[in-house]
Amino acid sequence: MTDRQTTDQPKEREEPQPGKPLWAGRFARGVAPLVQRYTRSVHFDRRLAPQDLVGSRAHVKMLAAQGILSQEDLELILKGLDQIEEEIREGRFPYRDELEDIHMNIEYRLQELIGEAGRRIHTGRSRNDQVSLDMRLFCREVVLTWQRLIVQAQIQLVDKASLLRSDLYPAWTHLQAAQPMSWGHYLLALAEMLRRDYQRLQSYLSQHNVSPLGAGALSGSTLDLDPDRTAKELGFEESFRNSYDVVGDRDFVLELAQVGTQIMLHLSRMAEDFIYFASTPVGWVQLPDELCTGSSMMPQKKNPDLLELMRGKASSVIGHAHALTVLLKGLATSYHRDLQQDKEHLFAIVDIVGDSLELVPLLVRGFTIDRDRTAQALQEGFLMATDLAEYLVGLGLPFRSAHEKVGKLVTYCVNRNLPLHGLSLEEIQQIIPECRPDVEKLLNPQTVLQRRKHAGATGLNSIDAQLSFWRDWIEERQGSNR
Numbered sequence: 001m002t003d004r005q006t007t008d009q010p011k012e013r014e015e016p017q018p019g020k021p022l023w024a025g026r027f028a029r030g031v032a033p034l035v036q037r038y039t040r041s042v043h044f045d046r047r048l049a050p051q052d053l054v055g056s057r058a059h060v061k062m063l064a065a066q067g068i069l070s071q072e073d074l075e076l077i078l079k080g081l082d083q084i085e086e087e088i089r090e091g092r093f094p095y096r097d098e099l100e101d102i103h104m105n106i107e108y109r110l111q112e113l114i115g116e117a118g119r120r121i122h123t124g125r126s127r128n129d130q131v132s133l134d135m136r137l138f139c140r141e142v143v144l145t146w147q148r149l150i151v152q153a154q155i156q157l158v159d160k161a162s163l164l165r166s167d168l169y170p171a172w173t174h175l176q177a178a179q180p181m182s183w184g185h186y187l188l189a190l191a192e193m194l195r196r197d198y199q200r201l202q203s204y205l206s207q208h209n210v211s212p213l214g215a216g217a218l219s220g221s222t223l224d225l226d227p228d229r230t231a232k233e234l235g236f237e238e239s240f241r242n243s244y245d246v247v248g249d250r251d252f253v254l255e256l257a258q259v260g261t262q263i264m265l266h267l268s269r270m271a272e273d274f275i276y277f278a279s280t281p282v283g284w285v286q287l288p289d290e291l292c293t294g295s296s297m298m299p300q301k302k303n304p305d306l307l308e309l310m311r312g313k314a315s316s317v318i319g320h321a322h323a324l325t326v327l328l329k330g331l332a333t334s335y336h337r338d339l340q341q342d343k344e345h346l347f348a349i350v351d352i353v354g355d356s357l358e359l360v361p362l363l364v365r366g367f368t369i370d371r372d373r374t375a376q377a378l379q380e381g382f383l384m385a386t387d388l389a390e391y392l393v394g395l396g397l398p399f400r401s402a403h404e405k406v407g408k409l410v411t412y413c414v415n416r417n418l419p420l421h422g423l424s425l426e427e428i429q430q431i432i433p434e435c436r437p438d439v440e441k442l443l444n445p446q447t448v449l450q451r452r453k454h455a456g457a458t459g460l461n462s463i464d465a466q467l468s469f470w471r472d473w474i475e476e477r478q479g480s481n482r
Contacts, residue, residue, distance in 0.1 A: 034294035036098055041340050045345060046095060046102045049088050051080050051137035052130070053106070058233045059125055059213060067223050068124065073117040080114040081106075085299040101340075103130055124225050126217035128247040128335045133213045135343070137234065139256050141206075142350050143201045146263070150198045151477045154191045156361040158470045161187040165463045168445055169284055169374045170383055175276075177381025180445040183369060185458040188466050193266040195473070200259045211236040215243035218334050237333035238295050248334040250324075253342050257321040260353040261314075268314035274363065278304055283373045288366030291359075306359065313352045320345040378445045382410050382420050387451065391442055394435050405432045 001202045033037075060077050063069035069077075084106055087093040099105045104127075113116035164183035171181035209374040211234055214227030216222065220243045228241040240246035287304055295301035327338060385406050392402035409431045413420060421443045428435050441447065452459035456466075 007149050031098075039100060039337075039340075040097045041101045041343065042095055042097060042099065042105055045340075045343050045348065048134045048138055048343075049093075049102050049106065050085075051134040051141075052103055053085050054137060055130065055133045055213060055234065056081055056106070056121060058230045060121055061233065062226050062229045063123055065229060066226055068223055068225075069120055073120055076114045076117040077110065077121055080110045080118060083133075084109055085115055101127075101131075103127055103134070120337055124216070124221045124223045125213070126215075126247070128217050129212045129215040129243075131339075132215075132247055132249070133211065133234075135346075136208065136210075136212065136236075136252060139252055139346075140205065140235075142256065142354075146260075146356060146357065147198055147201050147477070149354065149360075150194045150201075150263075151474060153357060153360040153364070154194055154470065155474055156364040157187045157191040157194075158467060158474065160364050161185075161191075161470075162467055163464070164369065165460065165467070166449060167369060167371065167374070168378055168448070169369070170381055177383055179386055180383050180448045181379055181458045182449065182460075182463055184463050184467075187364070188463070188470065190266075190270055191470060193270075194263075197259065197263045197266065200262065202256055204259060208248065209237040210253070211239050212246040212249075213239075215240050215246045218247050244334055248331075248336075248339075250328055250339060250342055253264070253346055254321070254324050255330060257317075257324050257346060257349050260349045261317050261321045263353050264314035264317045264356060267360065268311045269271075270360075271310040274367065275307050275311075278367075282375065282377075283370055286368045286370060288362070291363060291366060303353050305372045307363075310356050310359065313356065317349050317352050320349050338432075346407045374466075379419055379421065382413065383445060384420055385410055387442060387448065388420070388439070391439065392432065392434060395436075397434065405434075 004131065057078060060069060060074055063072060064074040077451065084093065087109075093105075094109065096108065097106050107118070110121060119202060161184035164187065165185075167183045168180045169183055169186070170177045170179075171186070172178050197346055211227065211231035213230045213234070214225045231237075231239040274285065276282060278287045287302070287307075289302075291304075291306045292302050293305040295303065324342060327341055327345075331338060388401040388409075389399065389406045392405065393399050397405075409420070409423075409428065412418075412427075412431060421440075425435070425437060425440060428439060448458060449460045453461055455462055
């Protein structure tokens with residue numbers, strides 16, 4: 001007798017038994033309390049409730065369209081799921097640890113609310129494909145959220161870069177003074193880093209746009225399911241091609257963790273930059289008060305705790321991503337209960353990355369530069385040495401010869417505790433006779449903004465071109481999300 005036929009008959013309401021798992025028919029005795037506590041996950045996977053409800057609605061609509069579920073039962077189930085959603089939203093949902101996870105909690109509560117019809121919701125479905133679906137829906141929402149936060153951060157970076165396009169500071173390699181560079185150019189470098197992260201997320205959406213619903217436990221179902229229908233309703237590009245693969249696949253979890261790791265590596269390096277910029281010996285920037293804390297003992301302190309924690313939380317994300325890698329490494333293909341642990345690691349990563357991205361606009365919008373300190377620093381460290389060598393190249397010298405001559409001039413300055421710009425033309429020509437009177441103007445750091453003319457450099461023409469690119473990029477991303 002089919003499900004449709006049974007719903008036409010008078011039926012006695014069968015109440016679920018409190019504390020009894022929905023899979024308990026096979027077992028003579030219940031699970032030990034210690035095992036119950038050890039295996040439960042509802043305390044953390046309850047955040048998947050919205051996705052579970054969305055997936056369940058799509059599943060029962062498909063069952064009804066295939067004639068597996070009656071219209072009467074469909075309406076009862078949908079109404080029950082709406083009530084459960086309201087209970088969860090209002091904090092009235094009766095979570096039960098003994099029911100293991102959010103999926104069984106929702107199904108049990110549905111049976112309490114609507115009786116026999118609630119026992120039909122799991123027809124043609126396993127927790128294996130159900131959990132995989134919920135996780136995929138969750139990850140997809142996370143990706144879209146991270147992309148939105150990245151664009152918000154880029155907006156602030158571009159705005160601040162436009163304001164500071166003509167302001168210079170001593171950029172470094174090896175944490176040693178190297179060459180003058182525009183603050184705007186530096187901020188747009190951070191925007192580039194985040195653009196790569198955005199594109200990784202975009203690639204992720206394309207790679208993992210697959211619905212697992214209908215795969216069942218591992219080999220599908222004898223019922224006349226329509227996986228393509230549920231895939232389409234849930235916004236996936238396609239349904240699974242291999243049921244065995246899709247229920248055990250957690251590539252999509254690990255890859256999101258890896259992208260989250262990359263984002264945090266970028267934010268950690270940015271945080272380290274600003275910790276250095278704002279340090280007492282350097283003092284090129286002032287951090288906004290609202291992002292700093294004081295000392296319980298030293299009244300004068302203004303500590304960059306937010307940035308230090310961002311740097312520290314990057315380590316936590318790396319640790320969680322590594323734990324996911326190790327979790328998957330030892331498993332045979334298909335589903336195993338070990339995979340329950342993927343959520344604890346993923347959820348931690350999602351929270352840290354999301355919170356960190358939200359803080360970036362506050363930092364970028366709020367920091368100010370100390371022009372007196374940077375102006376002084378620009379006169380130190382022989383920052384114009386490379387420009388001088390390239391000036392000689394323009395006069396016809398081989399670069400290695402020019403490099404050697406400028407190196408000797410720097411040594412001359414070091415031995416006499418002089419800056420390059422403090423030398424007279426006669427002193428310069430004693431070591432580099434090829435130099436002409438215009439060389440003195442060259443030694444002014446501000447000239448880097450005019451003399452670096454090619455695309456991608458720190459010259460004003462390049463910076464303006466970058467700003468134009470970024471305004472178009474941001475407008476396009478915002479338009480696609482409307």
